[in-house]
Amino acid sequence: MIWEKLAKIDRRWLFLFEAIVLILAIILGKTMTMKPAPETKKLFNFVENLPENKKVVLISTDYDAASMPELQPFLRAFLTHCFKKKIKVLLMGHWPAGVPIGMEALENVAKKMGAKYGEDYLALGFRPGITAVIAGIGKEIRDVFKVDYKYSKPIDEYPIMRGIHTYDNIGLVIGLEAGAVGESWIALAWGRFKANVAIASTAVVASDYYAYLQANQIVGLAGGLKGAADYEYLVWKKYGVGKGWGLKAMIAQSAAQLYIILMLLLGNLGYIMVTRRRKK
């Protein structure tokens, strides 16, 4: 009887309970201890061991507001790591809204870490044409980005750009991806110019990038909120800073996953019980 009632339950009750589980987890949860995934650890170690003459990373924010909850925590943790290691940061984006979103995190973290615009970091901005931009950087970055994003000044006016011309002068290109632009980074920047490429992506597309990780085409991968939380944990463990939203949100994530698993089990059990009773 109870199983039949449960089978007919209005799904809006399930939504409501899920919301309650999440709200409680967000309010009551502190931070979670993580066991970082090997692919995220690989990325962290790669950044840790960047050679002195290549302490420059090019970050491409290829996402928009819809992917902020997943990718923004990673960006903050990654920037914290870079500024701690005195690695120069160049920011660009292939998505129209990616650059202002990236700038929000960049300015925020730079202020906290005491990094200076033009010396420790620079916003290159957005240029149309994904393939042309990626291929253009391989020949001369100034041909693609003549002026910076923030003040529209020629990029040569900034000390950070001294000696940076092509991928040869950049230690790591990291694409923060909510779509397939990362595949263009891999095909062109890695395939044609042998640049070191890493990917931090939303969970939806993360599984697509594992094939490139397996083939050693990317040096590391941080997938979804879990990847962001892993990176936050690694930075915090090593430097004592960088704990943020990613680690906190993973408590709510885990609680919601448990709730879904429980509902799946109950749903299947109910289905079996009801069909058995009907057969009798």
Add this chain to the structure above:
Amino acid sequence: MIADIIFTWIAAGLTLAIFSFLYKDNPFYKLAEHIYVGSSAAYNFIWFWFFMFRPTFLEPFFKGTGPALERYLLILPVILGILMLTRIVPKWSWLSRWPIAFSIGIGAGIGLYSVIIGWLLPQLKATLLPLYVPVYQNGVIDIWRTFWASLNNIIFVVAVLTTLTYFYFSSPQKGFLGKTSRIGITFIMIGFGAKFGYDVMARLSLLIGRLYFLLHDWLRII
């Protein structure tokens, strides 16, 4: 400061209006949906004007200091762009084939090399794995680790071959071919399962992000 409060309230109101669809379709949801579509279109138009058309054509053409020929050449892509719009008029739509042919030609020219060097060959190379992987410890074969490393590669190679078999349609999927393709579909299903797991995580992350906004930025409970 006041602007921050006002915009936070607007964002919270729109979030709740979107969530209200979970109960049932209603005018608040419709309003929020239309505002989203409209503002996205407007944002993209502004972005196109300020970050595409103006810096790549208007400024270099009218204010550029480079050679005249270089400036006049910029008219060509604009003409091609306008030709693309001829699709709207059926009588002139054949003209849109030129810019399409141009983009396909450029795309294929740049992309072909990168696709082969950047995707096809490395992926192919990563699939050609040895089926026996001896793992040594202090000069002696570690049987347990050798077994697992070899098994991992065997599963990998079998998965690739059987999955490819599933997509082989030149002969009927019966007998040996049918059996191997059934194994292939099992691997495909496992792949879909992993992908779906990631999908669930992604959607939950977005929901958590919105709830955090409501609790932290709007209600200031946490």
